[in-house]
Amino acid sequence: MLAALERRLRPVLLPTGVLLGTLVVWEIAWRIFNVPRFVVPLPSGILAETWAWRGYLLTHSWVTLYETLAGFALSIAVGTPLAVMLVYSPVLRSALYPLLVVTQAVPKVAIAPVLLLLLGAGEVSKVVIAFLVAFFPIVVNTATGLAATPPELLDLSRSYRASRLKTFIKVRFPMALPFFFSGLKVAVTLSVIGAVVGEFVGSDKGLGYVIVSATSYWKSNLAFAAMLLLSVMAVGLFGLVELVERLVCPWYALAREQQEVVEELSVKDLEKIRAAAG
Amino acid sequence: MIELASITKTYRSRQGDPIHAIEDVSLAIKEKEFVSLVGPSGCGKSTLLKLVAGLVTPTRGVVRIRGTEVREPFPDVGIVFQSAVLLPWRTVLDNVLFSIEMLGLRADSHRDRALSLIELAGLAGFERKYPWELSGGMQQRVAICRALVHDPSILLMDEPFGALDAMTREEMGLELLRLWEERRKTILFVTHSIPEAILLSDRVVVMTPRPGRLARVLDVQLPRPRTVEMEFDARFKDHSDEIRRLIFARRQEPAHARRA
Numbered sequence: 001m002l003a004a005l006e007r008r009l010r011p012v013l014l015p016t017g018v019l020l021g022t023l024v025v026w027e028i029a030w031r032i033f034n035v036p037r038f039v040v041p042l043p044s045g046i047l048a049e050t051w052a053w054r055g056y057l058l059t060h061s062w063v064t065l066y067e068t069l070a071g072f073a074l075s076i077a078v079g080t081p082l083a084v085m086l087v088y089s090p091v092l093r094s095a096l097y098p099l100l101v102v103t104q105a106v107p108k109v110a111i112a113p114v115l116l117l118l119l120g121a122g123e124v125s126k127v128v129i130a131f132l133v134a135f136f137p138i139v140v141n142t143a144t145g146l147a148a149t150p151p152e153l154l155d156l157s158r159s160y161r162a163s164r165l166k167t168f169i170k171v172r173f174p175m176a177l178p179f180f181f182s183g184l185k186v187a188v189t190l191s192v193i194g195a196v197v198g199e200f201v202g203s204d205k206g207l208g209y210v211i212v213s214a215t216s217y218w219k220s221n222l223a224f225a226a227m228l229l230l231s232v233m234a235v236g237l238f239g240l241v242e243l244v245e246r247l248v249c250p251w252y253a254l255a256r257e258q259q260e261v262v263e264e265l266s267v268k269d270l271e272k273i274r275a276a277a278g
Numbered sequence: 279m280i281e282l283a284s285i286t287k288t289y290r291s292r293q294g295d296p297i298h299a300i301e302d303v304s305l306a307i308k309e310k311e312f313v314s315l316v317g318p319s320g321c322g323k324s325t326l327l328k329l330v331a332g333l334v335t336p337t338r339g340v341v342r343i344r345g346t347e348v349r350e351p352f353p354d355v356g357i358v359f360q361s362a363v364l365l366p367w368r369t370v371l372d373n374v375l376f377s378i379e380m381l382g383l384r385a386d387s388h389r390d391r392a393l394s395l396i397e398l399a400g401l402a403g404f405e406r407k408y409p410w411e412l413s414g415g416m417q418q419r420v421a422i423c424r425a426l427v428h429d430p431s432i433l434l435m436d437e438p439f440g441a442l443d444a445m446t447r448e449e450m451g452l453e454l455l456r457l458w459e460e461r462r463k464t465i466l467f468v469t470h471s472i473p474e475a476i477l478l479s480d481r482v483v484v485m486t487p488r489p490g491r492l493a494r495v496l497d498v499q500l501p502r503p504r505t506v507e508m509e510f511d512a513r514f515k516d517h518s519d520e521i522r523r524l525i526f527a528r529r530q531e532p533a534h535a536r537r538a
């Protein structure tokens with residue numbers, strides 16, 4: 001029981017410990033060597049600044065969050081049907097796939113200024129940039145998942161004369177869900193980056209704007225506070241997607257856990273056998 | 279009941295070259311007969327099953343079921359593959375009922391039938407378990423139930439026990455026979471194991487390497503019901519020697535003759 005609890009908590013406790021340790025070393029080293037605070041601030045200073053500017057930071061976090069979520073939602077809405085079309089239509093696949101790869105080869109930071117020029121400095125341009133960086137992993141992962149349906153299941157469905165739509169709903173899409181979700185996990189963190197890149201290039205709102213304006217006034221405490229919030233946002237969104245994945249396809253996580261337990265047991269059994277023999 | 283009349287199947291490779299999978303195969307299978315197909319891999323055994331199921335159309339020749347030409351898939355078959363390919367989000371019962379749903383039939387009116395099949399397959403008590411909670415042999419039993427739940431008259435099995443260990447494999451073979459005695463079907467059974475083919479079948483069809491042709495159709499002279507002890511029967515050994523001879527005779531031909 002305790003061992004099971006430990007096994008569950010270990011993935012959380014270990015990194016948390018490493019993080020706290022790093023912060024403590026950082027704080028102590030900075031005090032000993034007296035590093036200028038305006039270059040790299042102290043962890044305690046960042047926390048104090050975050051609290052002092054909480055209202056301001058929250059307002060701007062909200063803007064970045066909703067640009068991110070809008071871009072992410074758009075990338076799901078466009079990426080998923082696109083993946084389906086690529087898998088089902090060889091003509092579309094040969095027509096669109098090379099173009100998709102080309103759009104991905106263009107660095108998003110390079111087209112951000114152009115997009116701002118086209119769409120204005122408001123939130124729309126940020127949403128579009130977030131969408132552009134996020135939709136590709138969704139397309140690729142979902143298409144890979146759909147193409148990975150075991151051919152036996154397709155033959156079986158065909159032998160029952162089930163329609164392609166029915167086969168898609170009952171077999172192919174649920175089968176591809178784990179791939180779809182790994183695409184979402186990459187996409188959601190990329191959407192945060194996309195939104196912030198857009199804000200860097202030109203805006204008067206959002207955490208990206210806070211970082212740019214704070215550094216230009218040497219307020220590095222505030223810049224670090226904004227970075228901290230951005231990381232929290234990215235990690236939180238990632239966790240949220242993972243939670244939804246567990247709710248939507250619990251069999252995937254359960255099968256994985258079962259496998260781990262089986263592996264652990266067999267190692268233990270081996271040790272027992274060895275002990276008995278020796 | 280199943281009739282293959284001069285069937286030739288030629289696939290096209292990605293480069294457009296023809297691949298002669300099957301050449302001029304004629305075979306008639308009687309109602310409720312258990313027929314095995316053996317032959318080296320790549321000789322078109324799976325293709326032959328798919329032709330019977332209507333999943334693949336012949337390049338030349340016709341497949342007839344009860345006198346009617348097969349042009350497209352039809353629901354009177356059940357198919358079992360080498361891997362169980364169960365749906366991981368469905369329980370054992372719902373995996374068995376998958377066939378019913380895909381056929382567009384009402385699942386609740388087939389529930390009792392599914393449950394009695396599950397029991398017959400020795401899976402009583404596992405109805406609510408998920409595939410990842412079952413061993414490979416048990417998963418394959420579920421796949422067999424899924425192929426039988428709509429009561430098809432033809433059962434097509436493509437190396438169904440090929441992924442199982444030798445002991446489970448022998449046990450599953452005998453259980454399949456028991457199931458077959460209880461619910462008679464026409465079975466076309468592909469296997470790599472010569473003893474398995476002899477022990478289970480009424481007739482064994484031996485195929486040549488690509489392009490697959492019939493080397494020989496062999497009547498198994500063992501009485502039913504079959505038991506494991508029959509493997510020590512002199513007739514069993516005769517059959518097995520003959521099949522081996524047919525398969526290995528080809529392999530010893532010089533390489534240039536085979537390539538031609």
Ligand SMILES: Nc1ncnc2c1ncn2[C@@H]1O[C@H](COP(=O)(O)OP(=O)(O)O)[C@@H](O)[C@H]1O
Binds near residue numbers: 290323325
């Ligand atoms: N869909 C296909 N397209 C092209 N070639 C195929 C296809 N299916 C099977 N083949 C080829 O036909 C031959 C026979 O295949 P198969 O029926 O699977 O043989 P077996 O089941 O006896 O191993 C093989 O050479 C295989 O590569």
Ligand SMILES: [Mg+2]
Binds near residue numbers: 323324325436
């Ligand atoms: Mg095969």
